[in-house]
Amino acid sequence: MKTPELPPFDHQPVKYSGPSADEVLRLRKQFLNPGIFMYYKKPLMMVEGKMQYVWDETGRRYLDALGGIVTVSVGHCHPGVVEAARRQNELLQHSTTIYLQPNIAEYAQKLAEKMPGDLKVCYFVNSGSEANDLALLMARAYTGNYDVIALRNAYHGGNALTMGLTSHRTWKFNVPHSFGVHHAITPDPYRGLWGRDDAHAGNKYAADVQNLIDFATSGQVAAFIAESIQGVGGCVVFPDGYLKNAYEHVRAAGGICIADEVQAGFGRTGTHYWGFETQGVIPDIVTMAKGIGNGCPLGAVVTTPKIAATLAARTHFNTFGGNPVVCAQGKAVLEVIDREKLQQNSLTIGNHLLAGLNDLKQKHNIIGDVRGKGLMLGIELVKDRTSKEPAKEECAQILESCKEMGLLLGKGGLWGQTIRFSPPMCVNIADADFLLEVLDHALARL
Ligand SMILES: Cc1ncc(COP(=O)(O)O)c(C=O)c1O
Numbered sequence: 001m002k003t004p005e006l007p008p009f010d011h012q013p014v015k016y017s018g019p020s021a022d023e024v025l026r027l028r029k030q031f032l033n034p035g036i037f038m039y040y041k042k043p044l045m046m047v048e049g050k051m052q053y054v055w056d057e058t059g060r061r062y063l064d065a066l067g068g069i070v071t072v073s074v075g076h077c078h079p080g081v082v083e084a085a086r087r088q089n090e091l092l093q094h095s096t097t098i099y100l101q102p103n104i105a106e107y108a109q110k111l112a113e114k115m116p117g118d119l120k121v122c123y124f125v126n127s128g129s130e131a132n133d134l135a136l137l138m139a140r141a142y143t144g145n146y147d148v149i150a151l152r153n154a155y156h157g158g159n160a161l162t163m164g165l166t167s168h169r170t171w172k173f174n175v176p177h178s179f180g181v182h183h184a185i186t187p188d189p190y191r192g193l194w195g196r197d198d199a200h201a202g203n204k205y206a207a208d209v210q211n212l213i214d215f216a217t218s219g220q221v222a223a224f225i226a227e228s229i230q231g232v233g234g235c236v237v238f239p240d241g242y243l244k245n246a247y248e249h250v251r252a253a254g255g256i257c258i259a260d261e262v263q264a265g266f267g268r269t270g271t272h273y274w275g276f277e278t279q280g281v282i283p284d285i286v287t288m289a290k291g292i293g294n295g296c297p298l299g300a301v302v303t304t305p306k307i308a309a310t311l312a313a314r315t316h317f318n319t320f321g322g323n324p325v326v327c328a329q330g331k332a333v334l335e336v337i338d339r340e341k342l343q344q345n346s347l348t349i350g351n352h353l354l355a356g357l358n359d360l361k362q363k364h365n366i367i368g369d370v371r372g373k374g375l376m377l378g379i380e381l382v383k384d385r386t387s388k389e390p391a392k393e394e395c396a397q398i399l400e401s402c403k404e405m406g407l408l409l410g411k412g413g414l415w416g417q418t419i420r421f422s423p424p425m426c427v428n429i430a431d432a433d434f435l436l437e438v439l440d441h442a443l444a445r446l
Contacts, residue, residue, distance in 0.1 A: 004437040006053075006061055006406050007430035013048045013055040021045040021057055040403055049076025052427045054408070062403070065423040065435055066410035070231060070263045070376075073291030074336045075426040081294050084332035088325045095324055097317070103327035110334050111300065114273060117282040121308035123301045124322030128262040128289030129157025131299040132225065135258050135285045136161060138303060139223035141310040143254055146180045147217040149209055149224045153186040153414065155232030156225065156260055165225060168233070168414050182216045184208045184246075186230070187238040190369040190380060191388065194239070202241030210249040221255035223285075228275025231263035234413030235378025235420055237371050243279035256284035256307065262299075263376065266291045267337050267425060270347030270374025278373060294333050298326040342425035346374035349432050353377055353421060356436040364443040366391055377421040378412065390417035394446055401442035407435055 019027070024045060044062075048055040052075060054064045064072065074081065088103065095101045108122040125131050140146060148165070150156065156165040163171065164178035186192060187205035194201035213221060224246060230236035247257045264275025265288055272278050274286070284307060289299035297320070320326075337343060350373065357379055361367040368382035381391035381398070392415045399419070402409050410420035419439075423431065 003405055004434055004441065006063060007428070007434055009050075009053055009061070011050045011053070013050075013059055013061075016047045016057040016059070018047070018057070039399065041400060044403065044408070051075035051078065052424045052431055060406070062406050062408050063423070063427075063431055063434060064408050065421050065427075065431075066408055067291075067375075067422050067424045068295050069290070069410065070268075070422040071290040071295045072424045073266050073268070073294050074333055074340070074342060075294075075424045078294060078332075078336060078426075080336045080339075081329055081332045084328045085296070085325055088328035092324050096319055097322060101324055101327075103324045103331070104322040107322075107327040107331045110331055111302065114334065115286065115302055116274075116277070118304040118306075119282070119284075119286060119302050121303055121305050123303075123308070123311070123318075124327070125289075125299040125301065125318055126297045126320050127157070127299050128260070128287065129159045129162045130318070130321075131262070131287035131289055131301050132156045132165060132258075132260060133159060133161045134301050135225070135287050135303075136165075136223065138285060138301065138307055138310055139256050139258065141313065142307045143220075143222045143256060145218075145220045145222040145254055147221045148181045149212055149221060149250065149255075150181055150183050151186055151226050151230070152183045153188065153230055153233035153236060154183075154225075154227060154260075155230070156227070170414065171232075180222075182212045184212055186233070186236060187242045188236050189239050190236075190371070196239070198239075200241075201239035203245050205239065205242050206245030206249060209246045213249060213253045217253070219253060221250060221253045223255050223258050224250040225258040225260060227260045227262070228264040228278065229269070229373065229376055231376070231420070231422075232412050234380060234418030235372045235376060237373060238279065240279070243276065243281045247281050247283075257281070258285045258287060259283035260287050262287060262289045263291070263422070266333070267343030268346055268374050268376050268422070270343060270350045273343060275373075275376075292333065293326055293330050296326050296329045298330050300330075337425070340426065343374075345427075346425045349427050349429065350374035350377065352429060353432045353435065356432065357421075357439075360436065360440055360443065363440070366394060366443065366446065372421070375422055375425055375427070378418045380413065380418045382417070390415035392417050395419060397446060398439070398442045401445055402438050405438045405441065407438040 259276040369380040
């Protein structure tokens with residue numbers, strides 16, 4: 001079999017002259033916490049990025065089909081984003097919210113304009129974990145209630161509070177956490193009780209939220225939080241009607257609804273700007289990070305004026321949240337998504353990829369499920385389609401083979417059994433065909 005070739009791309013990487021990958025690995029082992037993990041048996045060192053591609057220290061190019069980790073929304077070092085950050089870096093790098101600064105105010109207005117309903121007030125933070133932590137604080141302060149319902153198979157962060165929301169043993173340390181958090185069953189049409197052939201699956205899964213309210217809480221809850229599509233959990237797309245029904249149960253119990261758009265937002269699902277819109281709901285709080293800044297440390301909590309007002313009961317401060325440089329970058333990202341019609345591109349390329357992945361499923365029995373929306377896609381690998389035993393080792397092997405052929409992918413799911421595709425939204429058809437061809441080769445090598 002001839003190894004697939006990357007589509008041509010007009011960019012000459014700078015000749016790398018820094019420390020070798022071995023030296024960087026040595027420094028990392030000695031001076032960085034061993035808890036921070038790496039992909040690949042022979043770790044990849046990235047030294048340059050341009051749009052959908054990255055280069056290693058030898059000048060070898062890769063298609064970044066994981067998009068950082070769903071962080072690079074509009075393209076590595078997108079010229080519009082780089083220029084906005086450069087201009088602001090030269091003018092004023094740092095200021096906090098104790099002074100007036102135009103960027104944070106203008107950016108908040110632009111972001112609010114993208115939101116439906118009454119979701120018009122922003123609070124900027126530095127990460128997704130911080131955003132979810134703050135959203136929970138607001139929900140509890142606003143409702144006067146304590147209990148929170150999250151979903152199994154969720155990932156909402158790794159700090160003390162969000163580790164409690166996150167629901168995979170892999171990410172949970174054996175320390176006290178999760179106070180007041182209850183996890184409803186995952187509305188997973190592939191592994192769950194009700195599949196895609198059940199038109200009422202959304203309803204049925206949402207009934208577990210009501211069940212938790214009745215049997216695990218006082219009957220009054222502070223919040224329900226869910227990713228609009230579960231990312232780290234392996235690109236799990238909920239059945240139609242799930243969020244609508246779950247939101248109804250939660251609101252009837254005095255709670256508010258939080259949508260975690262850290263991965264699914266900013267046009268990635270293709271059909272909609274926000275992932276929750278694919279379920280026909282409007283949340284009370286939306287949390288964002290990753291793609292919001294195309295890779296810079298920026299997160300946001302957007303909510304209604306009424307909910308936002310509860311934070312004024314005390315003083316709340318975040319030193320770096322909404323600093324002038326990240327706000328300039330975030331504003332540029334919003335502009336690029338619109339100007340370059342990247343939501344539409346996510347739909348076009350995403351549908352092309354989805355069709356190609358479904359074709360691969362016909363050919364390779366190890367693919368148990370193909371799913372996702374736009375450029376948030378996944379394939380779940382199983383040793384056997386009936387038992388659905390997770391094909392964990394094979395998944396890792398596929399990632400290694402694809403890397404050897406110049407394609408970077410992600411994995412997800414409790415057992416690391418799902419391959420994830422979330423490239424920068426600027427990818428084209430030639431990239432998608434390259435991805436499918438490489439994947440086909442890697443599957444054939446198993
Ligand atoms: C859906 C979701 N929410 C929250 C987070 C946490 O974001 P961060 O790593 O920026 O704290 C992540 C990170 O992967 C995520 O995928």
